[in-house]
Structure formats: structure tokens, C-alpha cells
Amino acid sequence: MREYLDEKNPIVLYHTMRTSGDYLVYDEKVLEGLKELSLHTSSADKLLGYYKVGHLAMVTLKKLGENIEELALNQGGKYVREKLKEHGIDDVLDIKRENIAKQ
Incomplete structure (x- = not known):
């Protein structure tokens, strides 16, 4: 699942992060990828409306119990x-x- 977090396609990222959160995927490599993605909050990292890739990564990390x-x-x-x-x-x-x- 970690390799999907390296995708540039926001739809793939959305589904990967949503699945990680819904199924509580506690893989260290996935957590590392989500932490990297949580930095992506600039206008170039648009996901849906106002929300950026980094915002969804932070929500996913929170759902997985990360501080x-x-x-x-x-x-x-x-x-x-x-x-x-x-x-x-x-x-x-x-x-x-x-x-x-x-x-």
C-alpha cells in the first residue's frame, strides 16, 4: 500500500489514505508515507476544494492514533x-x- 502514497494522482492518494484510515493500516512504511504527505499543504497540492493532500494525510494519521x-x-x-x-x-x-x- 505504501507505493500508492508515492502517486501524484490526487484520486489515488485520496483512496489510499481513506482505505488506510478505514481499515486501520498500522504499517510503519504507510505511516512514514503519511507523515511525508502531511507536509503537502500548498496550493499545488490541491485535493478537493479547499483541502490539500496534507490535510487528508493528517486526518488519516489522527485516525490511526498518531499524535x-x-x-x-x-x-x-x-x-x-x-x-x-x-x-x-x-x-x-x-x-x-x-x-x-x-x-
């Missing part, structure tokens, strides 16, 4: 660290570094 609040915090931190690395900033504080917020 999505903790997941959101972890993924948010990961996103910030990736953005900092794009600008050459690592986890070590350097008080002489350029302020990228003013760019």
Missing part, C-alpha cells in the same frame, strides 16, 4: 532547520552571521 500535534512541531522544526541550511546557517549560534530576515 499529529507533536508531528507538526517536529516537522515545523525540520522545515526551519532546512531553510537555515539553505542560507549556510547550521545549529551552532554565530553572533557575527548576516541577518537573513532583512533580505
